[in-house]
Amino acid sequence: MYAAVRINEIICIGCKKCIYACPDPNVLSFDEETRKVSADESRCKGCGLCVSECPKDAMSIY
Amino acid sequence: MRNLFQVSAAFEDIMPAEYKSLIENGPFGGDKGVTDLGTFKELLEEHPLCAGCGLALSLRLILASLPNPEHTIIVGSTGCSALAFPQAAVHNIHSLFGNQNAVASGLKRALSLRFPDVVKDVVVIAGDGATADIGLDMVMHSWFRQERITTIMLDNEAYANTGGQESGMSQEGAVLNMAPKGKNFSKISVPELAWASGCAYVAAVTPANPRKLQSAVRRGILAARETGSSYIQVYSPCPTNYKFKPNQTIEKVKSREKDGTYQVREYISDEAQLLFDRLEEVKNG
């Protein structure tokens, strides 16, 4: 893994904008109970589109 | 129609978990859409397209918008999208570059003979080079003949897969790896060509508005089922060939919409409008 997204679950408001912005399938998922987004880092290519779209700065690429 | 893909009880314990989840909580069954993304296993799997690829994003949203994926056959063509289709859980055919609409026309006719009682959606998904340049002949003639197919163009304004040549869809002045002097004629207005060629439904959309994209895909497919050809163009910027950062793909779309150089638009024939109104009424009871 070279670069991948990390989500701060405390800040995430579950708006799903990142999910609609990700060019790769099955990377980001939405938990309907906690209403938070989580990432499968092994599938992430680290493009950062989700970071650009997140209105709360809850995501970063490391 | 879920039973078409149902796992036989005897094989349940050896089927891959991904396959099972496509059926148990996935797009097969027809009630998932773009707003549900992130809560189910998608039709597309991990693909080799570049980080930040606008085309991959559009494709992912298009596949999530299909109204009836188990009865959809996608006809693709050479280009970047062809690298993603081997990872898609939808029937798909890779046709010779430019021939996609001819292949789709024959396929749709054969399917209506073979399955007269089942609706089979034939959807062409190809690049701008395949659609507006090398396949334009096949594309326009399928419209003239009113073939009941939907044509979707993934418009990245370049021949991306071959390293960056200009296409008819590149903007005037566009400089690419293999167009160093800049393109010297303007972007082709394919939506207007489609409308003048007799398409029942035409739309130009972007992945920056997934709901609008989904509505266009669904309308296009419904129009093709009931009235005639349909065409949908999806702006899908390419960070690799246009040399912007992969995290700017959506910004790029929005700025092009804002400055008017990529206009989201829709043309609906009277017949198609009647169809949409009728379906809307049924939906709302």
Ligand SMILES: Cc1ncc(C[n+]2csc(CCOP(=O)(O)OP(=O)(O)O)c2C)c(N)n1
């Ligand atoms: C008959 C034929 N001519 C040319 C090619 C070479 N070729 C492969 S991909 C491609 C460009 C595709 O451009 P486009 O349709 O815009 O798709 P993109 O890669 O941009 O998604 C070309 C010219 C080919 N494979 N077959």
Ligand SMILES: [Mg+2]
């Ligand atoms: Mg292209």
